[in-house]
Amino acid sequence: MSYELNALAATAELLNVVAAEVPVARVVRLDQGLALIPMTDRLHAALHQPAGAQQAGFAYFPGGLARRLEAWSQSAPIAYLEAAYFGGEGSQSAAVWVDGRLTLGPLHLGEEDPNPAEGTPISQALRRLGARGGPGADEFEAVGLGRHRHLEDWIAG
DSSP states (O other): OEEEEEEEEEEHHHHHHHHHHSTTOOOEEOSTTEEEEEOOHHHHHHHOOTTSOOOTTOSSOOTTHHHHHHHHTTTSOEEEEEEEEETTEEEEEEEEEETTEEEEEEEEEOTTSOOOTTOOHHHHHHHHTTOOOBTTBOHHHHHTTTSOSSHHHHHHO
16 A cells, blocks of 8 residues: 655645635645645646755755745645655655744654654644644544545545
8 A cells, every 4th residue: 555645734724825826726625624735746836936945854845835835824834744655664754834934844754763752744743733633543644634545536535
């Protein structure tokens, strides 16, 4: 089994503003009032600024996206999430911007790394967005990120 995710995550309200600004973005609702925008190739191209800085710690982060995240985070926290797993092996990374600045990460968990006591990078980022885990479920599961395993499935609904 494999799992992949490249997405922006925030409240549905903030991501609706992002989608209005970047028409190729598609907002997908999660649980607990959160939503995500899958980072499709079209969205990546629309957000990429050739002269913009890459964000260390990510494989698929468009150059110049950090400036947009800084601007969008003036309204509410916003996260950038990446995960890639195949057969239980893989990695994930996450970062959160609040009030115009990077406040968490980038955090990275590689396949050889033990799970941190404070949770995986994505769970930590979701917690900063207001998500709460429940009995037997971390923030990742609690908001519904396990609902789809592939990026195109998020887009299809």
